[in-house]
Amino acid sequence: MGNSKSLPICSFEEVQEEIKSNNESFFINTLHESCQHCLIPGTLKAHEEEKKVNSLLSSKYKSKTKVVVYGKNNRDQTVYKKYTQFIKLGITHVKIYAGGMFEWLLLQEVYGDKLFPTTGNEHDLLMFK
Numbered sequence: 553m554g555n556s557k558s559l560p561i562c563s564f565e566e567v568q569e570e571i572k573s574n575n576e577s578f579f580i581n582t583l584h585e586s587c588q589h590c591l592i593p594g595t596l597k598a599h600e601e602e603k604k605v606n607s608l609l610s611s612k613y614k615s616k617t618k619v620v621v622y623g624k625n626n627r628d629q630t631v632y633k634k635y636t637q638f639i640k641l642g643i644t645h646v647k648i649y650a651g652g653m654f655e656w657l658l659l660q661e662v663y664g665d666k667l668f669p670t671t672g673n674e675h676d677l678l679m680f681k
Contacts, residue, residue, distance in 0.1 A: 577618035625654035654680035
């Protein structure tokens with residue numbers, strides 16, 4: 553109904569598949585600097601993002617590289633802002649993992665870190681609520 557465009561949201565299963573695949577995809581997070589110790593594998597840390605994006609913009613693979621953007625939780629609006637920035641730069645294969653670190657860490661708590669790996673440990677899951 554209407555002319556609204558739906559956003560490309562991906563599930564945790566799709567995130568797991570991207571982690572397993574060895575293609576030219578990477579993850580971008582919108583978490584605060586103090587939360588960069590515990591990320592989904594393949595995520596660029598905040599200080600690495602600009603260099604990678606600039607490199608991608610000058611690459612012929614700009615339109616083929618997959619990017620997954622995630623934030624703190626399903627209410628984190630910074631994810632949508634970051635998604636829009638990528639689209640405006642011409643990077644078109646961008647998806648949003650709406651569950652964010654909160655969902656990922658809850659799933660890790662239930663199913664283990666083999667299925668839901670992270671780059672570090674975080675015991676205070678509510679920090680991402």
